[in-house]
Amino acid sequence: MRIFQSWRYPANWSIFRLDDRLLLILTAIIVGVCSGLASVVLNRLLMAMFNWFHPLRHYWWLFVLPAIGAALSSLFLEKIVKEGAGHGVPEVIYSVSRYGGLLRFRSSFSRLISSALTIGSGGSAGPEAPVVISGAAIGSNIAKYFSLNDRQRVTLVGCGAAGAISSIFNAPIAGMVFAIEVIIGEWKSVNIVPIAIASVMGTEVSRILQGNQIPFSHRLFHINHMDILACVGLAVLTAAASILLTRLLRSMDKIAKKVPAPLWIRASIGGCAVGLIGLFLPEVLGKGYHVVQTTIEGAFSQGLAIVGIATLAKIVATALTLGWGGSGGIFAPCLVIGSLAGLTYHHGLVLLWPSASWVNEGCFALLGMAGLISGMLQAPLTGIFLIVEITGGYEVILPLIIVSAITTSLCHYIEPAAYYMKDLVNYGHLLRPGTDARVLSDLNVSELIEKDCIAVSQNMLLRDFIDIVKKSHRNYFPVEDEETDHFMGIIHLDDIRQYLFNPVMYDTVFLGQIMNTKVEVVHPQDDLADVIQRMDANRLFSMPVLVNNKFIGLISKGTLLDQYRKELMVQTSQSI
Amino acid sequence: MKLTINEVAQCLRLPINTVERWIRQGRIPIQKTRNAYLFNEATLKKWAAMYRLPFSMPEKVKSRRYEEKFENLLPAMKRGGVLHDLNGDDVETALKSAVEHMAFLSKTSKKDLYQLLLERERLTSTGIGKGVAIPHPRDPLSDTLENPVISTCFLKKPIDFGALDDRPVFVIFILLSQSTKIHLHLLSRFSFCVRDNSFVKFLKTYPDEASFFTKIADFERQLDREET
Numbered sequence: 001m002r003i004f005q006s007w008r009y010p011a012n013w014s015i016f017r018l019d020d021r022l023l024l025i026l027t028a029i030i031v032g033v034c035s036g037l038a039s040v041v042l043n044r045l046l047m048a049m050f051n052w053f054h055p056l057r058h059y060w061w062l063f064v065l066p067a068i069g070a071a072l073s074s075l076f077l078e079k080i081v082k083e084g085a086g087h088g089v090p091e092v093i094y095s096v097s098r099y100g101g102l103l104r105f106r107s108s109f110s111r112l113i114s115s116a117l118t119i120g121s122g123g124s125a126g127p128e129a130p131v132v133i134s135g136a137a138i139g140s141n142i143a144k145y146f147s148l149n150d151r152q153r154v155t156l157v158g159c160g161a162a163g164a165i166s167s168i169f170n171a172p173i174a175g176m177v178f179a180i181e182v183i184i185g186e187w188k189s190v191n192i193v194p195i196a197i198a199s200v201m202g203t204e205v206s207r208i209l210q211g212n213q214i215p216f217s218h219r220l221f222h223i224n225h226m227d228i229l230a231c232v233g234l235a236v237l238t239a240a241a242s243i244l245l246t247r248l249l250r251s252m253d254k255i256a257k258k259v260p261a262p263l264w265i266r267a268s269i270g271g272c273a274v275g276l277i278g279l280f281l282p283e284v285l286g287k288g289y290h291v292v293q294t295t296i297e298g299a300f301s302q303g304l305a306i307v308g309i310a311t312l313a314k315i316v317a318t319a320l321t322l323g324w325g326g327s328g329g330i331f332a333p334c335l336v337i338g339s340l341a342g343l344t345y346h347h348g349l350v351l352l353w354p355s356a357s358w359v360n361e362g363c364f365a366l367l368g369m370a371g372l373i374s375g376m377l378q379a380p381l382t383g384i385f386l387i388v389e390i391t392g393g394y395e396v397i398l399p400l401i402i403v404s405a406i407t408t409s410l411c412h413y414i415e416p417a418a419y420y421m422k423d424l425v426n427y428g429h430l431l432r433p434g435t436d437a438r439v440l441s442d443l444n445v446s447e448l449i450e451k452d453c454i455a456v457s458q459n460m461l462l463r464d465f466i467d468i469v470k471k472s473h474r475n476y477f478p479v480e481d482e483e484t485d486h487f488m489g490i491i492h493l494d495d496i497r498q499y500l501f502n503p504v505m506y507d508t509v510f511l512g513q514i515m516n517t518k519v520e521v522v523h524p525q526d527d528l529a530d531v532i533q534r535m536d537a538n539r540l541f542s543m544p545v546l547v548n549n550k551f552i553g554l555i556s557k558g559t560l561l562d563q564y565r566k567e568l569m570v571q572t573s574q575s576i
Numbered sequence: 577m578k579l580t581i582n583e584v585a586q587c588l589r590l591p592i593n594t595v596e597r598w599i600r601q602g603r604i605p606i607q608k609t610r611n612a613y614l615f616n617e618a619t620l621k622k623w624a625a626m627y628r629l630p631f632s633m634p635e636k637v638k639s640r641r642y643e644e645k646f647e648n649l650l651p652a653m654k655r656g657g658v659l660h661d662l663n664g665d666d667v668e669t670a671l672k673s674a675v676e677h678m679a680f681l682s683k684t685s686k687k688d689l690y691q692l693l694l695e696r697e698r699l700t701s702t703g704i705g706k707g708v709a710i711p712h713p714r715d716p717l718s719d720t721l722e723n724p725v726i727s728t729c730f731l732k733k734p735i736d737f738g739a740l741d742d743r744p745v746f747v748i749f750i751l752l753s754q755s756t757k758i759h760l761h762l763l764s765r766f767s768f769c770v771r772d773n774s775f776v777k778f779l780k781t782y783p784d785e786a787s788f789f790t791k792i793a794d795f796e797r798q799l800d801r802e803e804t
Contacts, residue, residue, distance in 0.1 A: 100600070100601060147608070148602075149599065149600060149601060149602030149607075149608075150600055150601040150602055151601055151602030151603065152602055442597070442601070443594075444593075446591075446593055447590075447591045447593045447594045447597075448591075449591075563590075563594070566590065566594075566629060567594075569627050569628065569629065570598065570603045570604070570627055570629075571603065
């Protein structure tokens with residue numbers, strides 16, 4: 001029985017209580033392996049589905065296939081696992097910033113299945129975001145199993161995301177950087193070490209099961225100074241493409257919401273539209289890695305017009321798939337759009353300056369991918385490292401950095417919040433560690449209540465009140481109803497100071513006459529940021545806290561500062 | 577000694593909710609298992625020092641509160657004792673002989689105290705009227721005293737103390753305390769007694785120590801009744 005119990009609650013094992021960091025590293029290994037496995041599973045599923053449907057490619061009625069897939073995936077998400085559509089990365093970020101990384105167990109497999117249905121049937125989306133949420137949910141649930149605290153759980157969520165990305169791209173550094181830059185948002189060694197280990201484990205799992213191969217290999221590029229200069233123009237183009245994709249995704253979402261039909265019908269409408277586009281341009285279907293491969297190799301033979309249209313078509317197809325309720329990520333579409341945009345740019349350059357000797361078109365495709373990833377995620381480091389790792393092209397690092405940096409800043413200028421964060425920022429849910437919003441959201445009203453106020457009744461004479469003033473430490477006195485104890489108003493010493501020194505008034509004035517009844521009040525569950533805003537707006541220093549219309553204490557800026565400072569010190573210090 | 581989680585919150589001077597939330601969020605080196613909080617006091621102290629948070633044991637907090645606890649007149653007067661037939665023709669000699677009779681002071685501190693009392697008298701007289709004076713040093717004697725002391729000295733013959741109402745002073749109460757707060761507390765209680773004319777009349781009978789203390793105890797009881 002005891003042995004059983006100890007297995008049930010591994011938190012009590014003495015080995016894990018030796019050292020926090022050791023514990024975190026051990027659990028990071030487990031999380032890395034599991035999330036690596038999850039991404040391998042999704043990859044195999046997609047491959048299997050591709051093989052099933054490939055022989056059917058030439059039938060014209062195939063355009064309904066993406067519709068069926070999207071509808072099935074939407075039904076699965078809505079009816080069976082009861083989770084929202086979309087790619088899930090914002091949910092991970094939200095849970096990290098608000099709930100200490102708590103995620104449901106079913107999230108660890110639900111998106112895998114739904115995105116396999118969407119993408120495998122031809123929807124234009126990527127498998128990366130689904131594996132990110134799966135990995136994150138695995139990390140969160142392993143943390144729960146070991147009863148770790150919020151901080152450690154957030155780190156393990158990051159580990160899960162890192163392991164998943166590392167495994168699916170065979171790119172350990174990109175996974176690490178993505179987890180820290182996008183998911184956690186805090187560069188601290190306590191996070192970095194376990195995440196790095198999880199990345200290694202995730203990559204290792206994928207290498208053992210799928211072999212160590214660079215997804216998009218290419219031949220060597222020789223880059224001239226002119227090419228680096230030309231990168232600036234490419235950056236502008238990729239920035240435009242990412243803004244277009246962001247806006248289109250958003251507006252598709254809005255249009256879809258206006259359609260009076262169940263979710264799965266909406267998803268199938270989107271899928272149908274994608275299928276129709278796919279009839280003419282099969283490049284837009286699926287995750288589209290073969291398109292990336294051909295563009296990088298320079299084997300994409302069509303001319304400028306076709307490539308340009310393909311770029312736009314892929315953007316529209318992605319927006320249709322994801323905006324109308326399909327399930328999947330934007331990583332892979334970004335790579336495809338980026339490579340096509342790079343190719344378009346190259347063809348344009350050749351058309352304008354036919355005599356100049358530009359570097360191979362594959363190089364521009366590669367740079368375009370980095371631009372799109374950096375622009376959509378507004379995470380330049382993730383873009384740079386991901387492209388370097390998945391193409392093995394370290395020689396392009398200089399133009400890569402330039403494209404990433406310029407695209408990120410251009411996109412940031414036009415769309416201040418990245419695609420993943422936009423909703424979170426709009427609703428005030430993006431709470432990065434060490435910020436004012438985070439400190440205020442962590443503190444709550446009940447931690448700030450000062451309870452040593454003396455309550456008085458409205459029928460008390462001023463003379464009796466003076467004796468109470470003598471004993472009190474505070475300048476505020478709540479007035480309560482004698483029978484119901486309900487709060488009626490408050491007396492602030494400043495307001496009645498003039499009467500205090502006038503003995504004539506001692507026996508003639510009742511407290512009910514001098515109390516202030518128009519008081520701003522607070523409830524313990526109120527959001528602290530709102531409370532402070534109200535204090536500032538009304539120039540108040542203190543506000544009474546009420547529960548069920550009964551006074552329970554006072555909240556004041558003095559105590560708030562004290563607590564806020566302690567909270568800030570504990571949250572922002574570099575150690576632990 | 578093992579601390580409870582409540583005591584940890586007291587040591588840090590934080591609400592218990594905050595400490596519990598910090599534990600949940602992993603900001604404080606305390607671990608929560610299913611049934612208990614695990615922590616090491618030394619680690620916790622180190623942690624608090626690292627974040628420059630105040631951390632002191634509850635006993636210390638308690639003893640500090642004890643210091644702040646105000647004593648009544650009676651114990652202070654008992655410590656100071658009652659002296660009859662004090663010699664002295666003017667303020668200086670009267671104070672000198674009064675200080676000389678304080679057995680609880682060392683020789684040097686007697687000298688210091690005498691100087692301090694004189695300095696205070698030079699600012700304004702401590703004769704508060706009705707023939708009563710309360711000489712005291714201007715600043716509290718925080719290092720020489722552990723408890724407040726009031727020495728009651730009845731003079732052999734009334735002397736001119738430069739009092740507010742110019743009446744000659746026949747009794748002096750030397751008031752020594754270790755903090756201004758305690759000084760004011762005792763002073764306010766004492767002035768309550770002197771305000772009552774019957775008390776002054778009683779003093780004029782030059783009562784002996786025992787009956788004087790009973791009288792004071794009576795007054796204090798009255799005072800406490802009024803306060804509550």
